[in-house]
Amino acid sequence: MKFKFVFTLLLSLFCALWLCGCRPSSSSNKAGVSVADASGQLVTVSDSSRIVSVGTAITETIYALGAGSRLVGVDNSSSEYLQQAAGLPKVGPRTALNAEGILSLKPTLIIITMDAGPPQVIDQLKNSGVTTLTMNANYTVQSVKAKIETIARALGLEAKGQELSNSIDNDMKHVKSLMDRALATPKVLFVGRGPNMPNATMSGRGTTIDEMIRVAGGKNPMSDFEGFKEMTDEAVVNAAPDIILMTEKSFERSGGVDGVLKFPGVALTPAGRNRRIVAVSDMYFQGFGPGVGRAVYDLTLKLHPEVNAENKGTTSAADAGGDKR
Amino acid sequence: MASTTAAARIFPGLRRKANRTRGSMTLLGLALLLALIIFLSVDKGAVEISLAQCLSIIGGRIGLHLPWDFTAQQEATLLTIRLPRVVLGLLVGAGLGISGAAMQGLFRNPLADPSLIGISSGAALAATLSVVVGDAVAFSLPPLLKLFAFPLAAFAGALITTILVYRLATIAGQTIVATLLLAGIAINALAQALSGFLTFYATDTQIRSLTFWKLGSMGGASWANVLVASPFIILPILLFPRLSRALNALLLGEAEAGHLGFDIERVKRETVIMVALSVGACVAVTGLISFVGLVVPHLLRLMIGPDHRRLIPGSALLGASLLLGADLIARTIVSPAELPIGVLTAITGAPFFLWLLLRDRKWRVIH
Amino acid sequence: MIEARALQVAIGPKLLLDGVSLEVRAGETVAVVGPNGAGKSTLRKVLCGDMQPTGGEVLMDQKPLAEWPLTQRARVRAVMGQDSTLSFPFTVLEVVLMGRSPHLKGAEGERDYEIARDALEAVEATHLEERLYPTLSGGERQRVQLARVLAQIWEAHNGDSRYLLLDEPTSNLDLSHQHSTLEVARSFAREGVGVLVILHDLNLAAQYADRLLMLKDGKLIASGNPQTVLTREIIEETFAIPVIVTQHPHLDCPLVLPTRARASRKMEG
Numbered sequence: 019m020k021f022k023f024v025f026t027l028l029l030s031l032f033c034a035l036w037l038c039g040c041r042p043s044s045s046s047n048k049a050g051v052s053v054a055d056a057s058g059q060l061v062t063v064s065d066s067s068r069i070v071s072v073g074t075a076i077t078e079t080i081y082a083l084g085a086g087s088r089l090v091g092v093d094n095s096s097s098e099y100l101q102q103a104a105g106l107p108k109v110g111p112r113t114a115l116n117a118e119g120i121l122s123l124k125p126t127l128i129i130i131t132m133d134a135g136p137p138q139v140i141d142q143l144k145n146s147g148v149t150t151l152t153m154n155a156n157y158t159v160q161s162v163k164a165k166i167e168t169i170a171r172a173l174g175l176e177a178k179g180q181e182l183s184n185s186i187d188n189d190m191k192h193v194k195s196l197m198d199r200a201l202a203t204p205k206v207l208f209v210g211r212g213p214n215m216p217n218a219t220m221s222g223r224g225t226t227i228d229e230m231i232r233v234a235g236g237k238n239p240m241s242d243f244e245g246f247k248e249m250t251d252e253a254v255v256n257a258a259p260d261i262i263l264m265t266e267k268s269f270e271r272s273g274g275v276d277g278v279l280k281f282p283g284v285a286l287t288p289a290g291r292n293r294r295i296v297a298v299s300d301m302y303f304q305g306f307g308p309g310v311g312r313a314v315y316d317l318t319l320k321l322h323p324e325v326n327a328e329n330k331g332t333t334s335a336a337d338a339g340g341d342k343r
Numbered sequence: 344m345a346s347t348t349a350a351a352r353i354f355p356g357l358r359r360k361a362n363r364t365r366g367s368m369t370l371l372g373l374a375l376l377l378a379l380i381i382f383l384s385v386d387k388g389a390v391e392i393s394l395a396q397c398l399s400i401i402g403g404r405i406g407l408h409l410p411w412d413f414t415a416q417q418e419a420t421l422l423t424i425r426l427p428r429v430v431l432g433l434l435v436g437a438g439l440g441i442s443g444a445a446m447q448g449l450f451r452n453p454l455a456d457p458s459l460i461g462i463s464s465g466a467a468l469a470a471t472l473s474v475v476v477g478d479a480v481a482f483s484l485p486p487l488l489k490l491f492a493f494p495l496a497a498f499a500g501a502l503i504t505t506i507l508v509y510r511l512a513t514i515a516g517q518t519i520v521a522t523l524l525l526a527g528i529a530i531n532a533l534a535q536a537l538s539g540f541l542t543f544y545a546t547d548t549q550i551r552s553l554t555f556w557k558l559g560s561m562g563g564a565s566w567a568n569v570l571v572a573s574p575f576i577i578l579p580i581l582l583f584p585r586l587s588r589a590l591n592a593l594l595l596g597e598a599e600a601g602h603l604g605f606d607i608e609r610v611k612r613e614t615v616i617m618v619a620l621s622v623g624a625c626v627a628v629t630g631l632i633s634f635v636g637l638v639v640p641h642l643l644r645l646m647i648g649p650d651h652r653r654l655i656p657g658s659a660l661l662g663a664s665l666l667l668g669a670d671l672i673a674r675t676i677v678s679p680a681e682l683p684i685g686v687l688t689a690i691t692g693a694p695f696f697l698w699l700l701l702r703d704r705k706w707r708v709i710h
Numbered sequence: 711m712i713e714a715r716a717l718q719v720a721i722g723p724k725l726l727l728d729g730v731s732l733e734v735r736a737g738e739t740v741a742v743v744g745p746n747g748a749g750k751s752t753l754r755k756v757l758c759g760d761m762q763p764t765g766g767e768v769l770m771d772q773k774p775l776a777e778w779p780l781t782q783r784a785r786v787r788a789v790m791g792q793d794s795t796l797s798f799p800f801t802v803l804e805v806v807l808m809g810r811s812p813h814l815k816g817a818e819g820e821r822d823y824e825i826a827r828d829a830l831e832a833v834e835a836t837h838l839e840e841r842l843y844p845t846l847s848g849g850e851r852q853r854v855q856l857a858r859v860l861a862q863i864w865e866a867h868n869g870d871s872r873y874l875l876l877d878e879p880t881s882n883l884d885l886s887h888q889h890s891t892l893e894v895a896r897s898f899a900r901e902g903v904g905v906l907v908i909l910h911d912l913n914l915a916a917q918y919a920d921r922l923l924m925l926k927d928g929k930l931i932a933s934g935n936p937q938t939v940l941t942r943e944i945i946e947e948t949f950a951i952p953v954i955v956t957q958h959p960h961l962d963c964p965l966v967l968p969t970r971a972r973a974s975r976k977m978e979g
Contacts, residue, residue, distance in 0.1 A: 094680075109679045110679075110681060113555075114558070114681070115680075116678075116679065117424045117562070118420055118425060118428075118674065119389040119678050119681060121419075121420050121424070122390040136563045138562065138563030138568070145419070145423045146416070146419040146424065147415055147419040451795070451797070451798075452797075453797075453798070588811055588814070594796055594797075595794050595795075595808065596791070596793065596796075598791055599789075602787075603811045603862070604781040604782075604783065604811065604812035605811070606780055644798070648799060650800070652817075
């Protein structure tokens with residue numbers, strides 16, 4: 019039969035394609051700097067003139083290092099939250115990347131956060147011959163410095179990196195001085211609501227938010243779970259937060275203070291009764307970047323209004339650090 | 344029409360030939376279409392690689408030196424990203440096509456589709472389970488087995504769901520369509536609920552795998568994936584033709600097929616296993632890509648009739664063409680980003696399904 | 711010869727068939743008649759192997775039915791059930807060609823097409839050849855299904871005897887096609903095929919069957935040639951309706967005429 023023949027033909031074509039399934043010869047080793055990636059493996063970066071960055075904190079770092087002009091593509095969140103990056107080609111949401119699309123931007127270096135995906139795409143990029151540097155999505159303020167220094171070294175901007183790192187230390191020193199005057203450790207519940215989410219969620223342990231609250235002198239009452247969970251009346255009432263923390267966008271989406279008071283249980287908490295809802299820039303929670311010190315400082319002020327009055331005029335150092343971004 | 348019949352009566356061989364020729368011409372056409380789409384898929388993409396360079400690169404792999412220059416970047420893109428993706432699309436499209444065709448034959452209902460009646464969900468759920476629960480176990484497995492653990496889990500999930508749906512929707516060999524579709528709804532809902540439950544315990548990395556399955560994506564294509572999926576999909580493609588005549592007879596009714604000398608229980612068993620194999624493998628490597636299994640056999644029946652001897656190879660060809668075509672659009676239209684292919688197939692497939700329901704309804708009113 | 715010995719089918723305490731024995735010999739047409747729920751279709755299902763009897767056995771050419779390899783069995787025996795559901799758009803010719811399945815090795819040959827067309831001609835459905843089966847009327851479908859089972863045993867396979875089991879093949883047919891259908895069945899019998907046909911219409915049975923089996927409540931009430939089975943006593947007892955049985959004015963068979971109208975008026979009076 020004729021189609022059997024055609025079938026055999028296609029099958030052999032298929033086999034031929036299959037045979038191509040061997041890795042291409044690896045590119046030759048050029049001189050460059052070696053930095054450790056997320057898994058601790060050494061990656062040699064020899065050319066950082068064209069960078070694709072996936073991860074808002076990474077993109078923020080690259081801009082803070084003054085290397086924004088080297089960027090040739092960023093992920094959707096970077097583009098949304100960082101004004102400078104808005105005009106760059108977008109390579110998609112960081113969880114649905116396209117390896118070939120990224121490569122078509124002819125990058126010489128791809129810096130990508132480990133919570134991007136699909137995981138296979140990261141493997142594809144690593145196998146493509148383009149230097150691919152994976153970075154951990156870190157959840158502590160201290161690890162941000164290491165990340166900044168790594169990216170700075172990869173870009174050959176170590177001095178600038180050191181400067182950013184120092185400014186974080188500096189900001190944190192100011193935070194500490196604020197903290198010395200703080201009178202209490204309020205219980206701070208973070209509530210978030212995504213654009214298409216029917217229900218509000220709250221943050222537990224092991225998130226950037228949990229760390230921010232801790233460093234800013236608050237206490238996250240939701241310590242019995244990791245990550246994010248949907249809000250439930252009883253859990254919220256039981257947690258009895260003094261302050262509800264939100265991002266500005268999510269605060270707007272929820273319909274302001276009155277909207278937030280309608281979230282499960284909120285009206286029955288001290289925060290709800292006193293209408294203490296604090297909204298901060300969305301950027302603060304897009305992973306920790308070089309602005310983390312400034313963010314923590316800002317949050318500390320908002321969580322401890324009692325220190326604010328005594329502290330006017332001394333925020334300039336931290337402000338200056340933030341402005342450099 | 345009447346004149347053809349008259350001619351056929353005088354020359355009995357004539358009509359038979361005409362009929363068959365039309366069938367095999369269509370298949371030949373489909374094969375050519377597939378070849379064209381393979382060709383386009385290899386050639387087109389976000390990274391600019393000319394046809395000559397493609398030839399040079401592929402030639403280079405098999406020891407042929409062609410004069411056209413290419414960069415290492417182009418070579419890497421073609422060999423490690425685009426080609427595995429094309430081959431995987433070929434496999435998954437063919438797998439979804441034939442499993443849809445076989446499923447509709449088995450249930451004797453043109454609305455049966457692996458994704459619609461919950462089989463894909465079952466496979467995805469099992470794969471999810473293997474990720475969330477099995478991670479701890481999998482660490483102790485040898486790497487090759489670990490690679491196959493995924494499709495095997497998905498296969499098991501597909502098999503269990505198929506048997507469950509079949510038991511639910513079939514009474515004394517008759518499929519009750521309403522029950523079939525309702526069972527599908529129930530299983531889809533259950534799978535969704537259970538995977539929601541699993542995400543409760545999943546780590547961030549695991550959750551990303553779960554979203555990947557839910558939307559369906561060809562983005563994860565790699566030669567390892569191709570290696571893993573090939574046996575599960577090629578085996579049914581090779582074995583289904585043996586069942587074609589039995590599936591034809593089964594359309595008359597189970598008893599009737601039995602009277603024509605077919606071992607119906609065996610045919611049903613083999614069909615279910617084969618469908619579960621290919622659906623499981625497809626889900627494991629690309630997630631939920633719906634409606635391909637529904638649309639492809641339908642279009643083909645309009646072209647070449649319901650005879651499984653042509654329908655099954657045809658579904659493999661057209662399924663592969665359709666999925667490769669959809670993927671070509673998905674990965675080039677919003678370049679450098681890409682659309683989730685499951686979204687693309689659902690956007691085109693769901694209206695088609697509605698049209699079918701509508702047509703079916705009209706048909707029932709008229710006749 | 712198809713031979714059933716003391717068939718019994720019990721579902722719970724209810725006996726659908728109770729000690730039915732029968733024979734269908736090569737070359738004869740046997741009709742099974744009886745009221746609704748008498749067990750006619752159950753008998754057909756047991757005889758063709760769709761249903762296992764709880765007692766007794768069925769032999770075909772001296773060999774128990776279950777010992778026949780499936781394909782072998784399909785080559786010598788065709789069955790037409792009551793409820794073939796086909797909703798896929800096969801052409802009529804393709805449906806009839808499916809009857810050739812047990813004889814095929816690979817694709818259909820020239821001879822299979824000839825047989826399929828001859829079978830269509832035999833049921834007066836040649837003009838339907840290219841129509842799509844789902845678009846046919848009930849009666850047309852029934853004739854096409856008949857053509858399919860005829861095509862299945864059109865020729866003797868290695869000189870084996872052949873059998874044809876028909877379950878109410880005339881239920882959807884008009885008067886003329888009722889007769890032509892049974893005429894075809896009888897012509898097969900004349901060629902040496904053993905034919906068993908389940909019928910509702912006693913007069914059709916009387917005209918075309920060599921022997922009649924009368925079933926009631928799963929029991930065989932009477933068997934024999936039409937003259938001995940279709941008597942007023944047997945019919946009135948089986949169907950609980952008054953009848954007159956006379957000689958057919960033109961044919962050599964009895965003619966059954968129900969007389970309910972007069973009977974009920976009598977009862978009122």
